[in-house]
Amino acid sequence: MANLVRAKISALGTYVPPRLLTNADLEKMVETSNEWILERTGIRQRHIVDKGVATSHLAVEASKKALAERGISATDVEAIFLGTVTPDMMFPATACLVQDKLGAKGAWGFDISAACSGFVYALQTGAKFVESGAHKKVLVIGADVMSSIIDYTDRATCVIFGDGAGAVLIEPADNGNCLIDFIHEVDGSGGCSLNMPAGGSLNPASHETLDKKMHYVHQDGQAVFKYAVRKMAEVSEKVLQRNGFTGKDVNLFVPHQANKRIIMSSADRLGLKEDRIIINIDEYGNTTAGTIPLALDSARQQGRLKKGDLVLIASVGAGFTVGAALLRWAY
Amino acid sequence: MVDEITGKVMHLIAAVKKIPEENVTTESTFEQLGLDSLDAINLIYEIEGEFNISVPDDVARSIKDVQQLVAVLKANLTGDTTYTGT
Numbered sequence: 001m002a003n004l005v006r007a008k009i010s011a012l013g014t015y016v017p018p019r020l021l022t023n024a025d026l027e028k029m030v031e032t033s034n035e036w037i038l039e040r041t042g043i044r045q046r047h048i049v050d051k052g053v054a055t056s057h058l059a060v061e062a063s064k065k066a067l068a069e070r071g072i073s074a075t076d077v078e079a080i081f082l083g084t085v086t087p088d089m090m091f092p093a094t095a096c097l098v099q100d101k102l103g104a105k106g107a108w109g110f111d112i113s114a115a116c117s118g119f120v121y122a123l124q125t126g127a128k129f130v131e132s133g134a135h136k137k138v139l140v141i142g143a144d145v146m147s148s149i150i151d152y153t154d155r156a157t158c159v160i161f162g163d164g165a166g167a168v169l170i171e172p173a174d175n176g177n178c179l180i181d182f183i184h185e186v187d188g189s190g191g192c193s194l195n196m197p198a199g200g201s202l203n204p205a206s207h208e209t210l211d212k213k214m215h216y217v218h219q220d221g222q223a224v225f226k227y228a229v230r231k232m233a234e235v236s237e238k239v240l241q242r243n244g245f246t247g248k249d250v251n252l253f254v255p256h257q258a259n260k261r262i263i264m265s266s267a268d269r270l271g272l273k274e275d276r277i278i279i280n281i282d283e284y285g286n287t288t289a290g291t292i293p294l295a296l297d298s299a300r301q302q303g304r305l306k307k308g309d310l311v312l313i314a315s316v317g318a319g320f321t322v323g324a325a326l327l328r329w330a331y
Numbered sequence: 332m333v334d335e336i337t338g339k340v341m342h343l344i345a346a347v348k349k350i351p352e353e354n355v356t357t358e359s360t361f362e363q364l365g366l367d368s369l370d371a372i373n374l375i376y377e378i379e380g381e382f383n384i385s386v387p388d389d390v391a392r393s394i395k396d397v398q399q400l401v402a403v404l405k406a407n408l409t410g411d412t413t414y415t416g417t
């Protein structure tokens with residue numbers, strides 16, 4: 001494709017709330033064990049917000065860090081695209097709340113509801129607005145407060161999720177270190193395998209929806225696991241192949257952190273060794289739209305993300321949504 | 332002598348679980364092999380790809396040993412996708 005302008009990630013910031021929820025804490029809350037959680041998911045702890053802290057708070061903190069890193073002010077931002085399934089409220093969009101709190105007076109924006117693929121979908125949205133020449137500075141955010149929709153008496157879901165956020169700035173690229181390609185897919189028939197049934201127009205909040213615990217995450221873990229294992233590898237292979245690469249060319253595989261076992265079996269299929277994969281699910285759990293930027297930040301802190309590195313991002317989430325991004329790290 | 336299909340299944344089990352092939356016998360249960368429910372999903376996914384079949388989730392969930400897995404696979408190959416082998 002002969003795009004005149006390419007887009008790049010020019011800054012990254014992340015934020016997690018300080019309070020920890022460890023496996024030992026969960027052992028006191030539900031019938032589970034540190035051993036089971038570690039073996040089945042690879043998670044040791046999650047960060048959880050205090051009461052009154054919402055998704056926009058995490059998003060703003062992460063965004064401030066990204067802007068500071070780039071040395072620009074919020075008023076320079078032209079658009080904000082925010083992936084989340086736990087908006088502060090049904091409306092207005094959390095992107096609007098973030099715009100206000102940040103003081104990004106010149107920015108428009110909206111939320112993207114694609115669950116664990118929310119950040120990857122927002123990333124492509126941001127990239128397209130830059131590539132088209134419409135904007136020069138776009139803030140892309142993935143943020144979720146999953147603890148607000150988790151039933152802490154349901155051991156099958158409460159051990160998995162955590163809260164966290166990440167933000168990147170998208171700007172025009174002046175060389176090949178840019179966002180190269182994306183492949184996304186949706187299989188809406190999987191909607192029943194992972195959802196929060198109430199609170200929308202189908203089942204508005206009522207005493208009944210509360211009594212039936214319909215405002216929490218409901219999940220068929222095995223169905224999600226199987227779909228994720230299949231799709232993470234499939235879409236990754238596709239995006240590599242389409243751009244003339246194989247798994248061997250990938251410097252860093254940044255998978256959505258849903259379950260270490262999903263990550264390892266996708267990586268196996270791609271022929272990627274552990275030294276090419278970022279896994280930080282042990283620290284954060286599954287933060288839904290937050291995982292990819294948090295993983296990029298971990299890679300950077302470990303000195304594993306260098307200018308020019310070929311980075312493969314992949315995600316699967318409720319929907320089902322599937323996302324993949326291929327890029328060369330630009331700074 | 333194990334037949335070709337059984338041999339392939341045993342080979343895939345060893346590959347998925349990263350264990351020596353000689354540890355896998357036709358009598359092995361998943362529990363003996365250290366395969367938990369998530370390993371089993373991976374294994375069935377590999378088998379579906381290798382034999383170009385589709386095993387319904389509820390059937391897949393009921394499979395607990397090598398013999399049952401082979402039985403399900405053989406039935407599936409002849410068009411019976413609901414057989415659970417028990």
Ligand SMILES: CC(C)(COP(=O)(O)OP(=O)(O)OC[C@H]1O[C@@H](n2cnc3c(N)ncnc32)[C@H](O)[C@@H]1OP(=O)(O)O)[C@@H](O)C(=O)NCCC(=O)NCCS
Nearest residue numbers: 032036040116155156221222224225258259316317368369
């Ligand atoms: C959730 C998940 C870890 C559960 O693993 P699983 O092997 O499918 O677990 P199952 O539900 O089959 O349960 C296996 C056993 O462990 C038990 N169990 C479930 N959760 C448990 C927990 N937290 N602690 C201890 N035991 C638990 C079950 O009750 C069951 O016991 P039983 O065999 O006696 O009936 C796994 O399915 C998974 O990770 N799925 C993908 C989820 C995901 O990634 N979601 C986000 C997508 S973006």
